[in-house]
Amino acid sequence: MKASLSLVKALAPLAAATAAGYALDASGIANPYWLQVFELACITAISALGLNVIYGFTGLFSLGHAAFYGIGAYAAALALKSFGGESQPAFLCALLAGGAAAALVAWLVGVSTLRLTSDYLGIATLGFGIIMKVIFDNADSFIPRLGGARGMTGITKMTTLPWAVVSLGGSFLVIRNLIQSSYGRALVSIREDEVAAGAMGIDTFRYKTAGFVVGCAFAGLAGGLYAHLYAFLHPSNFDFFKSVDVLVIVVLGGLGNMSGTLVASFGWVFLLEALRVILPPEYIEFRWVLIPVLLIVTMLVRPQGLFGLREFRFLREGAGR
Amino acid sequence: MILEARGLSKSFGGIKALNGVDLRLRKGELAGLIGPNGSGKTTVFNVITGIYRPDRGTVTMETKRIAGLAPHRISRLGIARTFQNIRLFRNLSVLDNVRTAYHPKVSYGPVSAVCRTKKYLEGEKEIGENVTELLSLFSLQDRKGELAKNLSYGDQRRLEIARALASEPKILLLDEPAAGMNPSEVAKMMEFILEVRRRFRLTILLIEHQMRLVMGICERLVVMDFGEVIAEGAPSEIRKDPRVIEAYLGRRSAGEKKGEEKG
Amino acid sequence: MEYFLQQVINGLQVGFVYALIALGYTMVYGVVRLINFAHGDVFMVGAFIGLYAIEKFHLPLFAVFLLATLGCAALAIVVERVAYRPLRQAPRIASLITAIGVSLFLEYFTSLHQVFGPNYYSFPRPFAVSSWESGDLSLTNIQAIIFLVTLCCLVLLQFIVHRTRMGRAMRAVSFDPVTAGLMGVDVNLVISITFGIGAALAGVGGVLYGIAYPQVNTFMGVMPGLKAFTAAVLGGIGSIPGAVLGALIMGQSETLTSAYLSSTYRDGIAFVILIGVLLLRPTGIFGTAKTEKV
Numbered sequence: 001m002k003a004s005l006s007l008v009k010a011l012a013p014l015a016a017a018t019a020a021g022y023a024l025d026a027s028g029i030a031n032p033y034w035l036q037v038f039e040l041a042c043i044t045a046i047s048a049l050g051l052n053v054i055y056g057f058t059g060l061f062s063l064g065h066a067a068f069y070g071i072g073a074y075a076a077a078l079a080l081k082s083f084g085g086e087s088q089p090a091f092l093c094a095l096l097a098g099g100a101a102a103a104l105v106a107w108l109v110g111v112s113t114l115r116l117t118s119d120y121l122g123i124a125t126l127g128f129g130i131i132m133k134v135i136f137d138n139a140d141s142f143i144p145r146l147g148g149a150r151g152m153t154g155i156t157k158m159t160t161l162p163w164a165v166v167s168l169g170g171s172f173l174v175i176r177n178l179i180q181s182s183y184g185r186a187l188v189s190i191r192e193d194e195v196a197a198g199a200m201g202i203d204t205f206r207y208k209t210a211g212f213v214v215g216c217a218f219a220g221l222a223g224g225l226y227a228h229l230y231a232f233l234h235p236s237n238f239d240f241f242k243s244v245d246v247l248v249i250v251v252l253g254g255l256g257n258m259s260g261t262l263v264a265s266f267g268w269v270f271l272l273e274a275l276r277v278i279l280p281p282e283y284i285e286f287r288w289v290l291i292p293v294l295l296i297v298t299m300l301v302r303p304q305g306l307f308g309l310r311e312f313r314f315l316r317e318g319a320g321r
Numbered sequence: 322m323i324l325e326a327r328g329l330s331k332s333f334g335g336i337k338a339l340n341g342v343d344l345r346l347r348k349g350e351l352a353g354l355i356g357p358n359g360s361g362k363t364t365v366f367n368v369i370t371g372i373y374r375p376d377r378g379t380v381t382m383e384t385k386r387i388a389g390l391a392p393h394r395i396s397r398l399g400i401a402r403t404f405q406n407i408r409l410f411r412n413l414s415v416l417d418n419v420r421t422a423y424h425p426k427v428s429y430g431p432v433s434a435v436c437r438t439k440k441y442l443e444g445e446k447e448i449g450e451n452v453t454e455l456l457s458l459f460s461l462q463d464r465k466g467e468l469a470k471n472l473s474y475g476d477q478r479r480l481e482i483a484r485a486l487a488s489e490p491k492i493l494l495l496d497e498p499a500a501g502m503n504p505s506e507v508a509k510m511m512e513f514i515l516e517v518r519r520r521f522r523l524t525i526l527l528i529e530h531q532m533r534l535v536m537g538i539c540e541r542l543v544v545m546d547f548g549e550v551i552a553e554g555a556p557s558e559i560r561k562d563p564r565v566i567e568a569y570l571g572r573r574s575a576g577e578k579k580g581e582e583k584g
Numbered sequence: 585m586e587y588f589l590q591q592v593i594n595g596l597q598v599g600f601v602y603a604l605i606a607l608g609y610t611m612v613y614g615v616v617r618l619i620n621f622a623h624g625d626v627f628m629v630g631a632f633i634g635l636y637a638i639e640k641f642h643l644p645l646f647a648v649f650l651l652a653t654l655g656c657a658a659l660a661i662v663v664e665r666v667a668y669r670p671l672r673q674a675p676r677i678a679s680l681i682t683a684i685g686v687s688l689f690l691e692y693f694t695s696l697h698q699v700f701g702p703n704y705y706s707f708p709r710p711f712a713v714s715s716w717e718s719g720d721l722s723l724t725n726i727q728a729i730i731f732l733v734t735l736c737c738l739v740l741l742q743f744i745v746h747r748t749r750m751g752r753a754m755r756a757v758s759f760d761p762v763t764a765g766l767m768g769v770d771v772n773l774v775i776s777i778t779f780g781i782g783a784a785l786a787g788v789g790g791v792l793y794g795i796a797y798p799q800v801n802t803f804m805g806v807m808p809g810l811k812a813f814t815a816a817v818l819g820g821i822g823s824i825p826g827a828v829l830g831a832l833i834m835g836q837s838e839t840l841t842s843a844y845l846s847s848t849y850r851d852g853i854a855f856v857i858l859i860g861v862l863l864l865r866p867t868g869i870f871g872t873a874k875t876e877k878v
Contacts, residue, residue: 124862127855174435181434182427189421192410201396201425201488285696292688299682300670
């Protein structure tokens with residue numbers, strides 16, 4: 001009984017937002033440009049939630065998140081282009097394919113690198129990210145459709161507001177349910193003290209791998225949505241700077257804090273777009289200076305992020321945190 | 322014999338931490354592992370619990386060879402421990418620290434967790450009840466929401482023991498449970514350990530420097546120095562053993578009886 | 585055979601420059617256990633200082649090196665003071681993230697039109713290129729300068745580290761900063777000087793690189809930085825001889841790969857080596873495995 005009630009409570013705002021979105025879309029009130037920015041924010045939030053699972057909750061310092069976003073994007077785009085056409089169910093399959101591709105690669109990477117300590121894991125994932133970027137750049141030499149450094153075109157615009165919002169809501173729900181269960185506690189215990197977690201009977205290597213794979217799967221899902229939002233993919237969207245971008249969001253929002261990730265994702269995407277509109281053309285590149293500055297300032301002044309450890313009320317459990 | 326270690330040897334770089342250590346634990350006994358700092362006591366714990374693989378030697382628990390197994394496998398076989406420097410999950414609540422230790426016995430799978438099925442609800446309820454019971458025993462129930470890092474030192478030590486007990490072990494290894502405690506706290510800890518052994522029907526091996534605790538509750542002592550076992554026996558014999566006194570205090574004091582040793 | 589020897593010489597050219605950068609990574613890691621992501625960008629700043637010194641002020645070469653040395657050292661010391669020192673007691677990840685921030689800041693800030701600008705600029709060589717030939721082998725004066733200058737720097741570094749009090753203090757802090765402090769070492773000063781020396785070497789490397797490959801750009805530090813870092817890890821991070829050895833190996837691998845396989849794989853080999861080292865022997869050639877006390 002309690003479970004279904006809280007489920008309804010969780011889904012209600014989601015349903016309301018989706019309905020509002022449909023209405024906005026149909027009525028033509030909302031500016032399509034900003035609507036697209038909103039969709040991008042939803043997608044970014046999914047990817048950021050994934051990184052939060054990996055880094056915020058499991059404590060794995062991954063600097064290659066954008067690579068998995070890219071794998072999902074290219075895989076989903078290729079899948080739909082090759083098999084699907086334009087139907088909604090086909091799109092869903094393509095998205096799942098994107099997520100699965102990212103998860104598979106994550107598993108391979110994880111199994112090889114997750115025994116490394118923090119610093120080195122960061123470097124290894126950074127290296128992996130760069131290798132993936134090189135692969136994306138040269139992808140057309142083995143699968144011409146992927147476009148390589150010229151970019152991939154001919155993708156259908158499938159991502160609409162309902163898709164973005166429902167995907168975000170669903171992802172959020174899945175992650176929340178996982179984190180607030182015994183499995184989530186196991187992941188967090190690894191972050192807190194891996195040795196003690198092992199002594200308590202948790203197979204730390206297996207769980208680290210699982211956390212990594214789950215987080216990257218969501219990055220892949222987000223990538224698939226992204227591919228079908230702008231209908232164009234270019235490897236420069238999946239480089240190290242993009243991994244830093246999503247890292248900034250997660251750090252800003254508070255590591256291990258889902259509400260913070262949500263707020264920071266939306267804030268971030270809208271801030272960057274607003275700056276693009278506001279800043280005079282000579283100063284437009286200042287946006288890219290802003291990102292690292294914000295990162296540095298956050299680490300110096302408030303390393304626990306905007307929210308620290310406090311979540312929105314509907315996320316806090318009844319008995320204890 | 323519930324636990325038997327034979328010929329354990331372990332080196333780190335050039336340093337021989339353990340040199341042919343033999344250790345036996347009888348089911349239900351309360352034994353103490355003592356010796357000067359650096360004698361290898363914690364290393365013995367770490368080898369038994371799988372954190373280190375011994376270079377030579379075996380560890381057998383109830384006929385099963387466990388040396389070299391991963392720590393989580395050894396934990397699931399029924400050996401639990403606390404750590405010298407307290408390794409709690411500092412940013413987790415008291416409740417979550419103990420709940421985590423129930424994870425290996427969780428009765429639902431991750432899919433159930435995601436879908437919040439009945440199995441999940443029942444599983445969480447069961448964990449909740451077990452944890453509540455355990456915490457009440459340790460008088461930590463009213464602080465269950467507090468973060469572990471905010472607890473007092475004594476409470477942190479007790480929480481660590483509570484967490485270890487959550488895995489329902491057969492053997493409990495305590496690493497300096499009374500470190501840094503004043504005499505009245507030590508007395509409380511002594512009663513506490515005895516009560517825990519009785520109630521949970523455990524075999525306990527503890528490392529400790531506080532002689533009052535060691536002499537007071539241990540049924541048998543194993544003394545180590547420089548990675549080797551130098552003496553073994555009842556506390557009354559050990560306290561008079563000249564080799565033990567020499568190890569702690571040096572050759573000249575070997576003739577005198579001495580009491581406390583600073584931890 | 586002579587083709588091979590020529591490649592070896594060419595490999596030494598780039599290897600020595602990597603060594604100058606790698607030393608900075610390894611020395612900083614030695615004293616503060618930080619992977620200074622921003623180090624490659626200090627190298628870039630050195631190259632730009634060289635560019636302005638030669639083009640705008642027409643300074644002689646030794647003055648250019650001096651200016652680059654001082655400028656880069658000053659930059660690194662300021663960065664350490666402002667961004668890294670406050671986080672010394674914080675978890676290591678915080679410093680790492682901040683270092684990433686500083687690196688990106690240096691790259692993007694200098695690429696603003698108002699600062700250096702985002703384009704590729706040609707580095708004015710202050711002398712004409714000439715070379716000595718011997719059969720099919722040739723040694724250019726650029727290569728000779730690189731070898732000479734780098735060797736001088738290495739000798740100087742050896743002297744500082746092993747024959748001065750400051751060097752002894754640096755080694756002490758690398759070993760155990762707390763105890764060194766208790767023994768009367770000014771740990772903050774030692775750390776600042778370590779950053780300064782590492783950056784000075786990178787600055788020299790930047791000028792040499794500009795002379796050898798006369799195109800500079802604010803992102804030019806990324807690849808060499810990553811490769812030099814790989815070199816430091818390969819040699820055993822924290823070990824000075826390791827950094828030099830690692831860098832020479834990286835230089836050779838890169839040049840030989842480019843010569844015998846294909847130049848498209850030249851950068852790839854660096855990452856293959858990096859991943860390989862991390863998976864097979866993360867402590868590197870001269871590194872010692874550190875066991876955590878449980």
